[in-house]
Amino acid sequence: xxxxxxxxxxxxxxxxxxxxxxxxxxxxxxxxxxxxxxxxxxxxxxxxxxxxxxxxxxxxxxxxxxxxxxxxxxxxxxxxxxxxxxxxxxxxxxxxxxxxxxxxxxxxxxxxxxxxxxxxxxxxxxxxxxxxxxxxxxxxxxxxxxxxxx
Amino acid sequence: xxxxxxxxxxxxxxxxxxxxxxxxxxxxxxxxxxxxxxxxxxxxxxxxxxxxxxxxxxxxxxxxxxxxxxxxxxxxxxxxxxxxxxxxxxxxxxxxxxxxxxxxxxxxxxxxxxxxxxxxxxxxxxxxxxxxxxxxxxxxxxxxxxxxxxxxxxxxxxxxxxxxxxxxxxxxxxxxxxxxxxxxxxxxxxxxxxxxxxxxxxxxxxxxxxxxxxxxxxxxxxxxxxxxxxxxxxxxxxxxxxxxxxxxxxxxxxxxxxxxxxxxxxxxxxxxxxxxxxxxxxxxxxxx
Numbered sequence: 001x002x003x004x005x006x007x008x009x010x011x012x013x014x015x016x017x018x019x020x021x022x023x024x025x026x027x028x029x030x031x032x033x034x035x036x037x038x039x040x041x042x043x044x045x046x047x048x049x050x051x052x053x054x055x056x057x058x059x060x061x062x063x064x065x066x067x068x069x070x071x072x073x074x075x076x077x078x079x080x081x082x083x084x085x086x087x088x089x090x091x092x093x094x095x096x097x098x099x100x101x102x103x104x105x106x107x108x109x110x111x112x113x114x115x116x117x118x119x120x121x122x123x124x125x126x127x128x129x130x131x132x133x134x135x136x137x138x139x140x141x142x143x144x145x146x147x148x149x150x
Numbered sequence: 151x152x153x154x155x156x157x158x159x160x161x162x163x164x165x166x167x168x169x170x171x172x173x174x175x176x177x178x179x180x181x182x183x184x185x186x187x188x189x190x191x192x193x194x195x196x197x198x199x200x201x202x203x204x205x206x207x208x209x210x211x212x213x214x215x216x217x218x219x220x221x222x223x224x225x226x227x228x229x230x231x232x233x234x235x236x237x238x239x240x241x242x243x244x245x246x247x248x249x250x251x252x253x254x255x256x257x258x259x260x261x262x263x264x265x266x267x268x269x270x271x272x273x274x275x276x277x278x279x280x281x282x283x284x285x286x287x288x289x290x291x292x293x294x295x296x297x298x299x300x301x302x303x304x305x306x307x308x309x310x311x312x313x314x315x316x317x318x319x320x321x322x323x324x325x326x327x328x329x330x331x332x333x334x335x336x337x338x339x340x341x342x343x344x345x346x347x348x349x350x351x352x353x354x355x356x357x358x359x360x361x362x363x364x365x366x367x368x369x370x371x372x373x374x375x376x377x378x379x380x381x382x383x384x385x386x387x388x389x390x391x392x393x394x395x396x397x398x399x400x401x402x403x404x405x406x407x408x409x410x411x412x413x414x415x416x417x418x419x420x421x422x423x424x425x426x427x428x429x430x431x432x433x434x435x436x437x438x
Contacts, residue, residue, distance in 0.1 A: 006202060008195040033184040038176075041188050041195055047344045049206060049351040052199075076204035076351045139202065 006052075006078065006139045007132040009041040013051035015071055017104065018094065019058025022118035023085035027055060029121045037125060048074035053131050054108075055124075059087040059094050060101045072108045078138035080111045080131040084124055089113040153232070160231045161224055168363025169193045171370075175400050182404045193363075197356045205352030208257045213354050215253030220357050222246030223364040230371045233297025236284050243368060246361075247273050250346070257349040265346030269333035271411045275418035276320035282426035283372065286313040289433050300378035300385075307376045309437075312429030314376050318395055319421045323414075324369045325396075326362070327403035330414050370396060 016024050030037045031044060045051050048071045060068055072081065083104045086092040091102040104110050111134045114127035173190040180187025189195075207213060223246045229239040247269070254266030284294065290309035291299045299306060307314055323330045334345035347358055370392040377388035409417070 005195055005198040009192065009199040036180070036185040036187070038180060038188050039186050041192050045344070047348055049349060050344060050347075050355065052203075074206075076206050078203070 006136050009043075010052045010128065010132055010135065011043045011045045011050055012053045012055055012128070013045055013048050013071065013075070014055045014057070015068065017056055017058035017064055017068065017088065018061050018100065019085065019087060023057035023088070023116075026118045026121050027057060027084060027124060030124055035121045035125065037128070040125075040129070042128065048072075049076065051075050052079060052135060053128060054079065054081045055084055055128070056081065056088050056104045057084045059091045060104055060107050061097075061099045062101060063099075065101060065107050068104065068107050078135055078142055080135045080138065081108055082112045082114060082124075082127050082131050083110045084114045084127065085119045086115050086117045089115055092117065156232060157228050160228050164227045164231065164367045165360050165363040168366040169197070169360075171366055171396060172363060175396070178397070178400050179404055182401075193359070197359050200351075200356035200359070201353055203352040205354055206349075208259070208349050212253055212256040212349065215249045215256060216350065216354050216357050216361075219246045219250040219253065220361040220364070222249065223361045223368070226368055227364045227371075230296060230368055233295060233300070235294050236287060236296050236299070236375070237294045239296075239368075240280055240284055243365075244273065244277060250358075250361075254346040259349045261344070261348040262346055265333045265344075265348065268411060269346050271415055272323045272330065272333055275330070275415045276323040278419065279316045279320040279422040279426055280372075282422060282430065283310075283313055283317050286310045286426070286430055286433070287375065289430065289437055296375055299375055301380045303380060305377050305379050305384060309433055310376065310429055312425040312432075314373075316421050316425035316429075317372060317376075318398070319425070320418055321369050321373070321395070322399060322402060323418070324365060325399050327399050329402075329406035329409040330418075331403075331408060332411055332414060335408070366396075 014024070014027055029035060030042075048054075052075075054072060054075060056068065072079075081104065083089045087094060088104050089110075091100055094100045095102055101107065112127045112131045114123050116123055119127075170190065172193045173188075176192060177187040177190055205213070222242050226239045226243040226246065229235065229242065251266045251269045251273070254262045254269065287299055287306055287310070288294055290306045291302050293299060322328075326333075326335060328335065332345075334347050347355060350358060373392050373395050374388045377391050378385050
């Protein structure tokens with residue numbers, strides 16, 4: 001019961017790193033009547049403090065490293081990160097650029113990688129559903145961690 | 151003993167019904183937009199999930215006010231559904247809203263502050279009409295007690311059609327529906343982030359959501375009072391009208407864009423002035 005609830009209402013925060021907007025449009029396409037992610041209780045919140053899953057599109061560069069870190073830190077536990085598109089997973093064709101730090105995992109821990117250029121809405125939804133299992137596992141680990149801290 | 155059981159029943163059942171209505175609202179909204187929509191129980195999943203999440207504490211007052219606000223919403227619901235004084239219920243509800251605004255200000259976040267200011271404007275906009283509703287009901291039925299009002303021979307709507315229209319108009323504020331969802335909305339997830347609830351997370355956000363369920367019940371019971379009489383059949387009619395008003399608000403929500411606060415305030419006061427006051431003036435001629 002407890003685990004199911006965490007998986008039944010994942011609220012998403014979408015952040016655009018250095019994306020060309022290709023993946024962003026596909027993320028937004030998930031909200032449209034054709035894919036309708038609200039079927040799974042998924043809501044695009046736009047607020048880190050309400051979010052469970054952080055969707056990042058595009059690679060991380062020197063300018064937005066603190067932004068990505070801050071967004072991640074503002075999200076309440078348990079939380080998961082999904083890197084959407086090949087730029088977010090590894091830097092893609094921009095990996096060698098002087099200003100690009102690389103994939104999102106260079107800055108914050110990433111749980112699910114969704115490759116593609118641009119990633120298809122189906123695979124983005126798949127990635128989020130994968131992240132739900134990880135979210136449930138993290139929820140299970142949460143009380144233990146608290147005892148360990150004390 | 152029976153009254154204690156009744157109060158406990160109200161406290162438990164009101165949010166269950168409110169949550170179900172919110173879930174049906176989300177499904178109907180999705181269908182109107184050509185989507186399948188979430189399960190009907192989605193609001194309960196959301197709240198149960200939020201209960202399990204970490205609550206980030208900006209400062210202690212910020213959270214405290216939200217809990218106080220819920221206590222007043224529960225108090226109002228109990229008074230209204232147990233047939234108590236409608237005036238006391240409305241004042242308790244206002245006090246709850248004011249504590250909610252104070253909680254918004256307490257966090258010192260710019261988003262929350264804007265949300266709080268807009269919430270205050272909303273209170274300013276809907277409060278006169280709600281008070282006129284109480285006065286109108288007293289004029290028509292000669293009692294502030296809901297148990298007397300719902301036992302009248304004729305439904306209050308016959309005396310107060312204008313007040314009823316005005317009340318339905320301002321309920322859009324209370325139910326947080328477009329075009330009057332300035333301070334926080336269920337849909338505008340990107341505008342001023344999430345208004346007055348921006349800094350709340352985990353349990354606190356769950357409490358805000360449950361408070362809203364109580365407020366839905368309070369709003370609909372205000373509608374109910376207009377139609378219920380001593381005849382048992384009228385209570386069925388009243389319940390159907392409540393659902394009809396809720397459906398109407400959902401349709402308006404989906405058809406309208408959010409208004410600027412000036413327009414929201416002006417239109418609410420104009421409707422209050424015309425519908426409420428004129429109705430009361432005409433009534434005062436006949437009820438001498």
